[in-house]
Amino acid sequence: MKQIDLKKIKELELIANKLRQHVIESLANAGSGHQGGSLGMADIFSALYFQILHHDPKNPEWETRDRLILSHGHICPIRYAAMAEAGYFPLKELKTLRKFGTRLQGHPERKRLPGLETTSGPLGAGLAQAAGMAYVGKMDGKQWRVYALTSDGEHAAGLHWEAMLFAGKHKMDNLICIVDRNHIQIDGRTEDIMPLEPLREKYEAFNWRVIDINGNNMGEVIEAFEKTKSITQRPICIIAQTVPGKGVSYMENNHKWHSQPFKEGQSELALKELRLTEEKLKAEYSKL
């Protein structure tokens, strides 16, 4: 990694930290919602919204924008945080998450909030819709790309594999599927509930190119997205190993924090830890 990139990476890490704080605050305010996956994906959201995606927060329907599909819609708190921080809507609107009349529905709804690309939450359906968009992109010779964020748990859904077959058939090198490989789902560990491994080989057998990364290492995340640009004739899968609850020690790797309401003092404890990390990151940044 070049020296000049290290500064950018630290900036993106700081943004990810900020997004994590938004997630805790908005979920504490909402009284319900999904912490684990939201925190685990903060680094990838920071990378996408602040470095990788071609997009315009002031013009969400910009025709040549890249499309970002969030298939596991339940981690929308992190998407809302990234969108607010990027300027799609005011930060204070994050307080309305999950409240009656909000644009920030418990699972994201396209018609309510510009910039979401689709309505999602029911698992397994994101990659198929992303593939539909990517097909049109190819058909019309467009340069925009489609990024589909998917959970590991939702890989149990048959529809996801239908979409994998379809994308493989059409050599969709404008389609990037990111697997949020955090090894947990509501009922427990993914490998106990329905084993997915060997996941890389499964994608490869469906004619995909696979990149394995640590999804909580900003350098690896950026490098992986950059690498996708040189891959042709194959849809691309980034298997991102992520730590559910990342950044808040008492939540990390605990499947109970897939989703549960905060008890008294818990959100404050989480924010305290995240603010300490923020100070640490700022100190590191100033030394670069």
Place this chain on the structure above:
Amino acid sequence: MIRKEAKLVKNILDPSIDKQATRAGYGQGVVEAGQKNENVVVLCADLTDSTCNTKFKELFPNRFIQVGVHEQLLAALGAGVSLAGKIPFIASFAMFCPGRAWEMVRTNICLNEANVKIIGTHAGVTVGEDGATHQAIEDIAIMRPIPNITIVVPCDALEARKATLAFLNVDGPCYARFARNKTPVFTTEETPFEIGKATILRAGKDVAIIACGSLVYNSLVAAEELSEEGLNVMVVNSPTIKPLDEEITLLAAKECGAVVSAEEHQVTGGLGGAVSEYLSKVYPTIMEFIGIQNKFGESGTDKELMAHFGMDIASIKKKVKKAYDKKKRG
């Protein structure tokens, strides 16, 4: 009496009347839609010929997407294709799309207000020999409660073509239900068709039949035969199940005082359901329901099955008389 304004063919009772399948009318319509609008694309799930999309595929190979035997993908992919700016017609047997793909239809298409046209062919028991597994007789019922959707069940191949073209003027999800077998083409180019509008084909005062799909023709023949027995039966073609033409429905109920719904579908949740839900609110009316009475289909010829499930001409006449008797008894 059959109304002149309905502009039906002259030889309506002639056994030599031209016959075509409604799915074939769709096949012509979608080609014309493709010629009119270059954003029209067709998605098929390994049933291109059966769903009458072969011609479209030949004329517009770059706008035809084969998805294989993946009906959930058909619906979800269709949503994505639409959100990227196209007007996809997604076609399969009604049993599988919307049947198998219901949740994708509901969430990915309808909640998204995606401009997807869902084409379900081989609906009803007239698929015949294929048996119960392939006879979609619940499809209207699973679609009707979904907000944002338009549902059309054309009565013949010509109306099917008109409905397909009319879908281009609806900016949102639509479902059209077509049949496999050839049935009489009794409407003409001049017969009125508009989404959301029903048409009184035959005037009458004793009982009104409100029908859709294959049962419109059977109802007309039954009404003609009943006139020889002194009964004066109104026949309404109500191809749009959603939104229902409330004005004509109410008018039929008021004019006749007894209504019989007729559809090749379960009697719950379809056209009869829509009519009775509406009339019970605004003008409670004696009703009878022609359709499948809470049973699965089975193998047989279309004639055998229509008689067995009470949808042939003789059965319609019986139900109309029953409704009339109820009305007389008050």
